[in-house]
Amino acid sequence: MERIGRASHAGSWYTDNPKDLAEELDGWLVEAGLPKSSDVRGVIALHAGYSYSGLYKTPIGDLPIDLEVIEELKATGKFESMNLRVDEAEHSMEMHLPYLAKVFEGHPLKVIPILVGALSAESEAMYGKLLAKYIDDAQNFFSVSSDFCHWGSRFNYKHYDKKYETGDADAFKEYLSEYDNTICGRHPISVFLHMLRNRTTRIKIKFLRYEQSSQCKTTRDSSVSYASAAAKVDA
Template sequence: MDTGKTREASHAGSWYTESEEELNAELDDYLSKAEKTLPEGRLKGIIGPHAGFSYSGPTAAWAYKNIDPTNYKRVILLGPSHHVYLDGCALTLCSTYETPIGNIAIDTDTVKALRDTGEFEDFSLKQDETEHSLEMHLPYIKKIFGDHPFSLVPIVVGSINYKSEQKYGKLLSEYVEDDETLFIISSDFCHWGRNFDYMPYEKDVDESISGYIKHLDTQGMDIIEEQDGKKFVNYLKETENTICGRHPITVFLEAIKHSSLKTVTKFVKYAQSGEIHSKYDSSVSYASSYTVVDI
C-alpha cells in the first residue's frame, strides 16, 4: 500500500489565503483577540469549527489559544465527511499534509495500527483533498505547534449510528489516556435556512430567529459539557439540529467514557455567521470548547 503521498492544501486560496505571510498575520490577529480560558489541569481535547476563516477563524482561536504544544507529541484530528458516504471511519493514505505555513507529518505508525484493527476504510487522495473539515484545522494546528515536533492522525468519521460511535470511541480510548496525545474535533453547529433544509423556529422561546438558533445550539452544547454521548444522540434525534460534526463529537465523548480519566468539558466561545432577519436568510453557527483532565 502506497502511503507516501502528500495532501495539498486544496482549499488555500478560496476558504483561506494561500499567502504564508497573510495567513500568519490573520491567525496572529485571531489569537491575539481570544482569551486563554483553560483551568488547572491537562488539556485533552478541543472542539472547533471548520468554515472559511473569515467566518469561523475568530471562534476557533478561543479553542486553540488553550494549547501548550510542548505537552504533546501526537494530535488526533476527527472530522465529518461532507462529500463521501462512509458507514464507518476512514484513514488517510498520505504521509504529509501541506499548509501555506508549513507541512505537517502524519503519524503513519498510529495510522497503521488503527488500519490493522480492520475497523477503518481508506480515504483516497482525491477524497482527502476534497474534504474541508480536517483541512480547515491544519493551519491553526501548524501555527500553534510551530517547530515543536509532533505528528498528526487524521480520521474522517462517516454517518455512523450510536453503536458504531461507541465502538470507535472504545477503540480510541487508549489514546485519550495517553498524556502526550491531544484530540481535536472539527464541527460547525446549526446550519439554518432553506439551503440546509432546516428552518425550525419557536417564537415563544425568543423573539428573533437568531436567538432561537442560539437556544437550540446551547441545548446541544450543554449536553456535550455533560459528556453524555447517548443523551447527545437523543437530542439530535429530537431537534434534528444540523450539527455536521455530530458523529466525531459523539465518538470523542464515547472515547472519554471508555477511558479511565475524569474530564471536564466547557464551551468558551459561540458565534453565528450572520443575523437572521427573515426566512430567506441563512446562518451557520460556530462554537469552541476545551476538555481538560480534572485534577
C-alpha cells in the same frame, strides 16, 4: 513514492501567503484569549472558510503523518484507507491544520487523519471505546471538526430552542433525535463524547464561544452557527 496532501483550499478559504497567514493566526489566537495549557486534550472547532501516508501541506509548514499509529489502527480491522483525491476534497480537517501547525510550532507534531462518516449509534460507541486509550495519553491531542446549526428555509431547518449544552454522548444523541439539528459533524462529536466516557483520565468539555454567520429575522433568512469547545483534564 511519498504521497503529499495538498492544501487545496489555501488561496480561497484562507490566504496562501505564509507571512499573512502566520500573522492572522497569531491575532486570532490572541483574540480568543485562551490560556496555554497542557491539560487540554482536544477541541471541537468549526471548518468554515477562512491519505494515510506522507505529509499534509500548509502555507506555514508541512505536517508529517504518524504511520505507526495509523498501522496500529488499521490492524483493528475497523478502518479503511482514504485515497488522496477524497482527502484533498475534504476541507473539514484542512481548515484545522494551519492552527495546529501554529499552536504546536517548535514541537514535534504528527497527524493521524480520521474521516468519520454517517455512523450508527452502536458504531459511534465502538469507535469511542477503541480510541479512548489515546486521549488518556497526554502526548495526544484531538481536533474535532464541525460547524453547528445550519438554520433557515434553505437548510430545511427552522427550530428554535435556547437549551443547548451537554457533554454526555447519550444526551447529545437524544437531543439530535428530538430536534434533528443540522450539526454537520454530529458523528465525530458523538465518537469524541464516547471517547471521554471510556477514558481513565477525568476530562470535562467546556464551550468557549458561539458565533453566527448572520442574524436571522425571519425563516426566509439563513445562517450557520459556529461553536468552539475545549476538552480539558478536570483536576
